Amino acid sequence: xxxxxxxxxxxxxxxxxxxxxxxxxxxxxxxxxxxxxxxxxxxxxxxxxxxxxxxxxxxxxxxxxxxxxxxxxxxxxxxxxxxxxxxxxxxxxxxxxxxxxxxxxxxxxxxxxxxxxxxxxxxxxxxxxxxxxxxxxxxxxxxxxxxxxxxxxxxxxxxxxxxxxxxxxxxxxxxxxxxxxxxxxxxxxxxxxxxxxxxxxxxxxxxxxxxxxxxxxxxxxxxxxxxxxxxxxxxxxxxxxxxxxxxxxxxxxxxxxxxxxxxxxxxxxxxxxxxxxxxxxxxxxxxxxxxxxxxxxxxxxxxxxxxxxxxxxxxxxxxxxxxxxxxxxxxxxxxxxxxxxxxxxxxxxxxxxxxxxxxxxxxxxxxxxxxxxxxxxxxxxxxxxxxxxxxxxxxx
Ligand SMILES: *[C@@H]1O[C@H](CO)[C@@H](O)[C@H](O)[C@H]1NC(C)=O
Numbered sequence: 001x002x003x004x005x006x007x008x009x010x011x012x013x014x015x016x017x018x019x020x021x022x023x024x025x026x027x028x029x030x031x032x033x034x035x036x037x038x039x040x041x042x043x044x045x046x047x048x049x050x051x052x053x054x055x056x057x058x059x060x061x062x063x064x065x066x067x068x069x070x071x072x073x074x075x076x077x078x079x080x081x082x083x084x085x086x087x088x089x090x091x092x093x094x095x096x097x098x099x100x101x102x103x104x105x106x107x108x109x110x111x112x113x114x115x116x117x118x119x120x121x122x123x124x125x126x127x128x129x130x131x132x133x134x135x136x137x138x139x140x141x142x143x144x145x146x147x148x149x150x151x152x153x154x155x156x157x158x159x160x161x162x163x164x165x166x167x168x169x170x171x172x173x174x175x176x177x178x179x180x181x182x183x184x185x186x187x188x189x190x191x192x193x194x195x196x197x198x199x200x201x202x203x204x205x206x207x208x209x210x211x212x213x214x215x216x217x218x219x220x221x222x223x224x225x226x227x228x229x230x231x232x233x234x235x236x237x238x239x240x241x242x243x244x245x246x247x248x249x250x251x252x253x254x255x256x257x258x259x260x261x262x263x264x265x266x267x268x269x270x271x272x273x274x275x276x277x278x279x280x281x282x283x284x285x286x287x288x289x290x291x292x293x294x295x296x297x298x299x300x301x302x303x304x305x306x307x308x309x310x311x312x313x314x315x316x317x318x319x320x321x322x323x324x325x326x327x328x329x330x331x332x333x334x335x336x337x338x339x340x341x342x343x344x345x346x347x348x349x350x351x352x353x354x355x356x357x358x359x360x361x362x363x364x365x366x367x368x369x370x371x372x373x374x375x376x377x378x379x380x381x382x383x384x385x386x387x388x389x390x391x392x393x394x395x396x
Pocket of ligand 1: 210232233234235263265
């Protein structure tokens with residue numbers, strides 16, 4: 001009798017110890033935005049609940065999950081600020097859809113919709129971000145005066161960031177921006193907006209290092225991926241682009257003093273019906289910027305207007321380009337295994353700066369056709385080499 005009572009009570013004590021150890025050391029704390037007042041009805045403003053979840057997650061140093069269940073959650077512009085945040089391991093797990101206000105005036109002048117700044121160790125996964133940008137695009141396309149629009153998702157001055165499995169739909173302006181960050185992994189992202197939506201770049205990276213963009217599908221009205229000044233050690237792999245303006249390094253050289261772009265790998269990409277494929281673009285203005293050590297490898301072009309393009313004479317409206325000559329130095333750019341079809345006769349165009357010719361451009365195994373015939377290549381102020389089968393034949 002005594003023994004049979006003794007044994008279970010010891011077991012209960014051990015179980016209780018295990019539970020208390022578990023809650024203080026192992027399992028993450030989960031903050032469900034619905035428990036904090038959010039409503040997935042598509043019309044109740046849930047901004048406060050998201051901010052409450054963020055401040056609770058930041059209050060502890062343990063791994064925290066901010067969970068958004070299925071449903072449509074209306075969010076105004078929201079700043080997740082990392083200043084004073086104790087936590088270096090916060091995961092947004094999104095099963096539902098975040099919806100921006102349908103009236104673009106509501107957030108159109110704030111610059112950002114979902115904005116992370118000065119954060120460290122944040123992952124953002126799953127879900128749909130619906131920017132509801134069509135009203136603003138119509139305004140811009142009609143030439144009326146309109147707000148500039150909000151970027152859907154931005155990380156600024158942040159480290160150790162993951163964005164995975166996110167769908168961004170109809171952003172007002174850029175879909176995803178990485179600015180001033182280090183160590184960022186973006187994968188399995190889908191960007192969807194109409195081919196005539198203005199300024200809706202898919203993913204824009206600038207002033208950032210060690211960023212990778214993998215396994216993503218981007219269709220939009222501007223660049224699928226744009227790479228701005230100060231980008232180093234960028235890896236892009238397995239990305240499909242179209243509609244859109246291609247993958248673009250630039251615009252560079254708008255400023256006189258500008259950080260350069262270096263060590264960029266763009267590997268295994270497809271472009272369908274895009275305005276450009278692989279592009280480097282700089283303003284025809286004085287600048288000490290540069291782009292160097294760039295590898296474009298394994299690209300397939302289907303009906304692309306400018307499959308391979310370096311354009312150093314960018315000067316919209318022909319204004320503000322004294323001397324019309326770009327100061328940006330473009331060097332060590334390799335195109336390896338690029339093939340498919342061009343929608344225009346000139347499939348390869350190197351239009352470099354007369355003051356700073358492009359140097360060490362390499363073409364290896366490039367085959368681009370126009371209407372089932374040989375396309376053309378055009379070079380100005382470009383120096384480099386060709387090897388393997390190169391069609392159109394190199395003008396370097
Ligand atoms: C270039 O960037 C890659 C990441 O994309 C990195 O692994 C590599 O070390 C970098 N190379 C140099 C020379 O910095």
